[in-house]
Amino acid sequence: xxxxxxxxxxxxxxxxxxxxxxxxxxxxxxxxxxxxxxxxxxxxxxxxxxxxxxxxxxxxxxxxxxxxxxxxxxxxxxxxxxxxxxxxxxxxxxxxxxxxxxxxxxxxxxxxxxxxxxxxxxxxxxxxxxxxxxxxxxxxxxxxxxxxxxxxxxxxxxxxxxxxxxxxxxxxxxxxxxxxxxxxxxxxxxxxxxxxxxxxxxxxxxxxxxxxxxxxxxxxxxxxxxxxxxxxxxxxxxxxxxxxxxxxxxx
Numbered sequence: 001x002x003x004x005x006x007x008x009x010x011x012x013x014x015x016x017x018x019x020x021x022x023x024x025x026x027x028x029x030x031x032x033x034x035x036x037x038x039x040x041x042x043x044x045x046x047x048x049x050x051x052x053x054x055x056x057x058x059x060x061x062x063x064x065x066x067x068x069x070x071x072x073x074x075x076x077x078x079x080x081x082x083x084x085x086x087x088x089x090x091x092x093x094x095x096x097x098x099x100x101x102x103x104x105x106x107x108x109x110x111x112x113x114x115x116x117x118x119x120x121x122x123x124x125x126x127x128x129x130x131x132x133x134x135x136x137x138x139x140x141x142x143x144x145x146x147x148x149x150x151x152x153x154x155x156x157x158x159x160x161x162x163x164x165x166x167x168x169x170x171x172x173x174x175x176x177x178x179x180x181x182x183x184x185x186x187x188x189x190x191x192x193x194x195x196x197x198x199x200x201x202x203x204x205x206x207x208x209x210x211x212x213x214x215x216x217x218x219x220x221x222x223x224x225x226x227x228x229x230x231x232x233x234x235x236x237x238x239x240x241x242x243x244x245x246x247x248x249x250x251x
Contacts, residue, residue: 001142007181013085013102014023017043018117018157022063022095025127026060026061026062026095027061028064029051029060030045030047030060030061032060032121032219033048033049033050033060034046034047034048034050035043035047035048035049035125035238036048037049038050038235038237038238039236039237040059040061040062040074040096040149040237041069041073041076041237042059042062042064042066042068042069042072042096042100043059043061043062043064044190045059045061045062045097047059047060050201050203050238053065054066054183055194055240056238056239057238057239059096059238060065061096061097061124062095063094063096064096064097066092066095066142066238066239066240066243067142067170067240067243068094068096069140069238069239070146070225070226070239070243070245071097071139071141071168071170071245072096072097072100072239073225073237073239074225074245075168075221077225078225079166080221082104082106083104083106083135084136084146085106085108085163086106086107087108087110087134087135087136087137087159088101088107088109088135088136088137088138088139089109089110089112089128089130089135089137089138089160090110090111090112090138090139091111091112091125091138091139091140091142091143092112092113092114092116092119092141092143093111093112093113093116093118093119094118094141095118095171095222098111098118109135109194112125113127117200120200123212125140125144125147125153125156126147126148126149126152126153126156127152127156127221128156128159128160129158130160131160131161132159132160133159133161133162133163134160134161134162135160135161135162135165136161136162136165136166137165137166137167138157138160138161138167138168138169139167139168139169139170140157140167140170140188141168141170141192142170142171142172143169143171144169144205144216145171145172145196145198145201145202145203145204145205146200146201146202147202148202150203150212151212151215151216154169154212154213154215154216154218155216156216157169158216158218158250159218161249161250162250163250164249164250164251165245165249165250166247166248166249166250167248167250168245168246168247168248169213169246169248170245170246171204171205171246172204173204173205173206173207173209173211174204174205174206175207177204177205177206178206178207179206179207179208180203180204180205180208180209180212181203181204181206182203182204183195197250209246210222212247217250218248218249218250219248219249219250219251220246220247220249221246221247221248222244222245223244223245223246223247224243224244226239226240226241226242226243226244227241227242227243229241
């Protein structure tokens with residue numbers, strides 16, 4: 001389904017109905033994917049294959065994509081996310097992760113967005129209405145490319161993160177580009193769709209994404225955790241082994 005059309009539907013359909021429809025779709029379609037060839041670590045369910053949505057597929061049960069499954073495994077294996085007492089801010093909460101995170105007993109969890117049906121609070125990433133040094137962990141997965149002033153948003157993310165805290169900010173990156181491409185003259189949905197590949201994207205990030213995060217104060221590590229999976233493991237979990245996790249610290 002076209003992304004612009006989905007966005008228009010979300011504005012028309014009441015949030016309560018959206019939630020019911022999403023649960024109905026996920027619960028019904030998993031019946032057609034019964035099997036044991038692949039496994040979604042987010043919902044811990046096995047399937048014959050992932051639902052065909054992109055190169056690595058979508059979980060029939062929870063809707064996780066490759067980037068969600070990678071993030072979940074990274075948080076579980078490489079961080080203290082599941083066992084330390086943490087104040088967590090999660091932007092644009094995904095269906096596949098929101099329920100898990102909100103039910104973790106060790107976490108004081110806050111989900112945020114400008115329009116998500118799952119967000120607990122309406123928060124503009126470029127103007128976060130919380131005091132400085134407040135959160136232990138901040139997560140955003142494919143959000144910054146939608147923000148008009150991403151440098152302001154990055155500064156805000158750094159401001160509200162506690163010293164010693166960490167955050168993960170994932171974006172789609174064109175690794176053939178040394179520098180991020182953005183043009184303020186590109187204003188319409190149609191223009192953005194043609195040039196950026198999505199009607200609501202404001203830029204195409206290049207390899208300088210790390211420098212943009214470092215500019216506001218983050219200490220950034222581009223972790224090649226996905227490359228540690230064997231080919232068989234990557235296929236089983238539907239992981240893109242070329243993906244990197246951008247782990248950002250505030251010292």
